[in-house]
Amino acid sequence: MSDISKKIHNILVKIAKWREALIQPLHKREEESVSSSRVHPTRRSDGGRGNGATPFPAFTSLQKLLLVGISSYIYIIIIIIKKLLRASIYFPLYSFRPTTSSTRKHPSTSSNIMERSKKPSAIPVSPTIPTPQVSISEDNSRVTASLPTGESVEVLLFGATVLSWKTAKGKENLFVSSKAHLDGSKAVRGGIPLVFPNFGPSSNKATEGLPQHGFARTSKWEYLGKSSSESSTLPNSSGDSSVKLDFGLSNTMLDKIPSEWKDYQFGITYSVTLGRDDLETSLAIRNTGEKDFEFQTLLHSYWAIDNISNVSVSGLEKVSFADKVGGGKKEESGAITVSSEVDRVYHVDPSQEIAIIEKDKPRFEFTRDMLPDVVVWNPWIEKSKTMSDLAPEDAYKRFICVETGSVSWNTLEAGDTWEGGQRIKAL
Ligand SMILES: O=P(O)(O)OC[C@H]1O[C@@H](O)[C@H](O)[C@@H](O)[C@@H]1O
Numbered sequence: 542m543s544d545i546s547k548k549i550h551n552i553l554v555k556i557a558k559w560r561e562a563l564i565q566p567l568h569k570r571e572e573e574s575v576s577s578s579r580v581h582p583t584r585r586s587d588g589g590r591g592n593g594a595t596p597f598p599a600f601t602s603l604q605k606l607l608l609v610g611i612s613s614y615i616y617i618i619i620i621i622i623k624k625l626l627r628a629s630i631y632f633p634l635y636s637f638r639p640t641t642s643s644t645r646k647h648p649s650t651s652s653n654i655m656e657r658s659k660k661p662s663a664i665p666v667s668p669t670i671p672t673p674q675v676s677i678s679e680d681n682s683r684v685t686a687s688l689p690t691g692e693s694v695e696v697l698l699f700g701a702t703v704l705s706w707k708t709a710k711g712k713e714n715l716f717v718s719s720k721a722h723l724d725g726s727k728a729v730r731g732g733i734p735l736v737f738p739n740f741g742p743s744s745n746k747a748t749e750g751l752p753q754h755g756f757a758r759t760s761k762w763e764y765l766g767k768s769s770s771e772s773s774t775l776p777n778s779s780g781d782s783s784v785k786l787d788f789g790l791s792n793t794m795l796d797k798i799p800s801e802w803k804d805y806q807f808g809i810t811y812s813v814t815l816g817r818d819d820l821e822t823s824l825a826i827r828n829t830g831e832k833d834f835e836f837q838t839l840l841h842s843y844w845a846i847d848n849i850s851n852v853s854v855s856g857l858e859k860v861s862f863a864d865k866v867g868g869g870k871k872e873e874s875g876a877i878t879v880s881s882e883v884d885r886v887y888h889v890d891p892s893q894e895i896a897i898i899e900k901d902k903p904r905f906e907f908t909r910d911m912l913p914d915v916v917v918w919n920p921w922i923e924k925s926k927t928m929s930d931l932a933p934e935d936a937y938k939r940f941i942c943v944e945t946g947s948v949s950w951n952t953l954e955a956g957d958t959w960e961g962g963q964r965i966k967a968l
Pocket of ligand 1: 728753865884885918944
């Protein structure tokens, strides 16, 4: 028995005794008065007036009734309080924490159990459909997503750089240098850094003074959230077939707004969509200010390959390119192969399919939307040596940059939005 119950019990015992003590003398005195009136009919309190009054004027029958009534009333009230207290052990008056069927205790579970025959049968639960998983690293620097079928993608918020894209079998599609800076001190050497608002060193008045390839790849982006889509509602569907991660950057988020860019305002949404065998990366750039601005943009992707000697790029045959190594405009008749430094800018209709071929088989296929240019870059041996963040020594063999984008300048008028993107199929 709890302390409170013991105390109440003691009070009840006392009240009961007190009540007894109160009633008993009254009975006794009444009996005495009756017996005395029998024995001494003349010795009555009323002096023989014979009006039936008690011989003890302090306890009239009205007082007697009142006392009994009050004590019974208190007795009943205490019993009710005791019951309430006992019940409150199981049902707290209120709680901030929502109770669930598994956490809530019920005092009369056993007496409430329904007879087996009357028990409703359990409702069959539909099998759980696996869904894509998205997680944010503890230090809030990376977002990772994976599909129930095993594909995964990882994005560093610094530069919204896609660091990893793996197939269901765990094969990595992107190259990242083993010396890449992933701490936000430098643009990542590998993955998919974003080029905006200028490609290469600033080359016109609008971007004068901006760093090489712009500030998007060295700014901390915000993770805006995920959305997923189902390919099929058939019972045997393996669940959601893709997951889209959105990232945002606006002029107000820039650590240091370059003076050339102070008059411009923008908001960019970068979407990375992981599919079963493809990856989509797309940009929506909005001019949120009152002044028009010009920009270039590219998805500066480092594609992982086994050996550059076995690789070629198709879809760019007979397309003239700006040669950044040898200078001038050139054209090649066959698929592009790499056996020395390559740095070219192709202007090619977005409807033209481009592919990276490895050992005569397509390894990556590119579909472009509103991206009229393709840069093909590999530093080869000598230039690699000058790049402190490129490793291992033979790293140049392990990647080829095929960068889709718009090297052509775009003018974005106040209030307008530009959209463009790529879909890459890994084979
Ligand atoms: O070293 P960065 O700034 O990442 O640039 C790497 C390369 O990026 C390519 O896109 C350019 O065409 C090259 O000229 C450049 O060397």
